[in-house]
Amino acid sequence: MYKQKYSSQLLEKAVDEFASLPGIGRKSALRLALHLLKQPVENVNRFGNSFIALRNGVKYCSNCNMITDDNMCSVCSDTHRDKSVICVVESIRDFLSIENTGQYNGLYHVLGGIISPMDGIGPADLSIDKLIERVNNQDVSEVILALSTSMEGETTSFFLYKKLSELNVKVSTIARGVGFGDDLEYTDEFTLGKSIENRHTFKI
Amino acid sequence: MYKQKYSSQLLEKAVDEFASLPGIGRKSALRLALHLLKQPVENVNRFGNSFIALRNGVKYCSNCNMITDDNMCSVCSDTHRDKSVICVVESIRDFLSIENTGQYNGLYHVLGGIISPMDGIGPADLSIDKLIERVNNQDVSEVILALSTSMEGETTSFFLYKKLSELNVKVSTIARGVGFGDDLEYTDEFTLGKSIENRHTFKI
Numbered sequence: 296m297y298k299q300k301y302s303s304q305l306l307e308k309a310v311d312e313f314a315s316l317p318g319i320g321r322k323s324a325l326r327l328a329l330h331l332l333k334q335p336v337e338n339v340n341r342f343g344n345s346f347i348a349l350r351n352g353v354k355y356c357s358n359c360n361m362i363t364d365d366n367m368c369s370v371c372s373d374t375h376r377d378k379s380v381i382c383v384v385e386s387i388r389d390f391l392s393i394e395n396t397g398q399y400n401g402l403y404h405v406l407g408g409i410i411s412p413m414d415g416i417g418p419a420d421l422s423i424d425k426l427i428e429r430v431n432n433q434d435v436s437e438v439i440l441a442l443s444t445s446m447e448g449e450t451t452s453f454f455l456y457k458k459l460s461e462l463n464v465k466v467s468t469i470a471r472g473v474g475f476g477d478d479l480e481y482t483d484e485f486t487l488g489k490s491i492e493n494r495h496t497f498k499i
Numbered sequence: 500m501y502k503q504k505y506s507s508q509l510l511e512k513a514v515d516e517f518a519s520l521p522g523i524g525r526k527s528a529l530r531l532a533l534h535l536l537k538q539p540v541e542n543v544n545r546f547g548n549s550f551i552a553l554r555n556g557v558k559y560c561s562n563c564n565m566i567t568d569d570n571m572c573s574v575c576s577d578t579h580r581d582k583s584v585i586c587v588v589e590s591i592r593d594f595l596s597i598e599n600t601g602q603y604n605g606l607y608h609v610l611g612g613i614i615s616p617m618d619g620i621g622p623a624d625l626s627i628d629k630l631i632e633r634v635n636n637q638d639v640s641e642v643i644l645a646l647s648t649s650m651e652g653e654t655t656s657f658f659l660y661k662k663l664s665e666l667n668v669k670v671s672t673i674a675r676g677v678g679f680g681d682d683l684e685y686t687d688e689f690t691l692g693k694s695i696e697n698r699h700t701f702k703i
Contacts, residue, residue: 301566301595302565302566302567302572302573302574302595302598303557303566303567303568304568305549305552305553305556305557305568306553306557306566308549308552308553309549309550309552309553311549312545312546312549312550315546316531316534317530317531317534318527318530323522325592325595326521326522326592327520327521328550328553329590329591329592330520330521331550331553331554332553332554332557332566334554336554336555339550339551339553339554339555340551340554340555341516342516342519342547342550343546343547343548343549343550343551344547344551345509345512345513345515345516345547346513346516346532346535346543346546346547347543347544347547347548348509348512348513349509349510349512349513349532349535349536349543350535350536350538350540350543350544351540351543351544352509353507353509353510353536361506362505362506362507362510362536363506363507364507364508364509368506369506370506386533387533388529388530388533391505391506391529
């Protein structure tokens, strides 16, 4: 007889699936599966179906590549947004992080990654041609590069800057400096040095 | 227009569902949902359906209440197990923890909780009558109480002991003491005291 580790193949499969998620080990997976067992049937059906509906139904914005339920995302289709500014981000999560600040009223462009030769990701794998096309055709005055400060992020920013500088568009990058609430004492020298170099007029 | 926080209602629903799990916040939930988006469609379908299949298909062993795919769990239906010993545990997880040690060859009885007046759980809410019935009808010589040492656990153990002492059965409890790898210095006084009181003959 096949020795079932969890006495139930159904439980074992559910634990396997939870454990396939990043950051969830088999002990947590078992805890989550047993948690679901205590929930009403209709809740668990809704739980399982929500992921199936997401994966099968999701679309990407035809303009900026953001995830959406329609052909165009809520930002691109919002008539109140400033369509002359495009903020270039690496991922959907970075898009959401900036959007959640409530400080930005322009459009976005999701690259879908950054140039990383180690991972075999070159410029052709990213949505760079589409960005150039948007700048050319959509009356864009400024492109903000909001990529990470890793070597790959800086490489990608430089690559985009070279491409964009051929066009009639202002290219800017988000400010680097000491974060709010950070101690100067514990800020790395490079960040602190940049924050002094890029100092600006005091205002309240 | 309804302002969608995640630009996609499908994504929002999936994040809501992940965030409904214990120990998973909204940031982790978003990370998990976006992880699923990168997986092949058939994997995500299998992922979602595994929980639906578990919740709708699961059964509980008619003898010991353990989770199973059949009417009787793999332990109760195993002819090589010693059917004269029953180990009483609070939950399915405790059942699995003891089973995983590979040190126990008897049967189990899953109580389904412990007596906890604060949470409104009394003896009638637990599978106690069924345990008494098993002891009476199934030729049981020993019942091992493997409940937690919390006040509720001790209360439940005492309650079960009183009930079982009326029957012709030996009642034992798992050993408490200093765990393997634990420093004596950092072991609490109560545990250390018990480990001295319950010392036994040295053997290799």
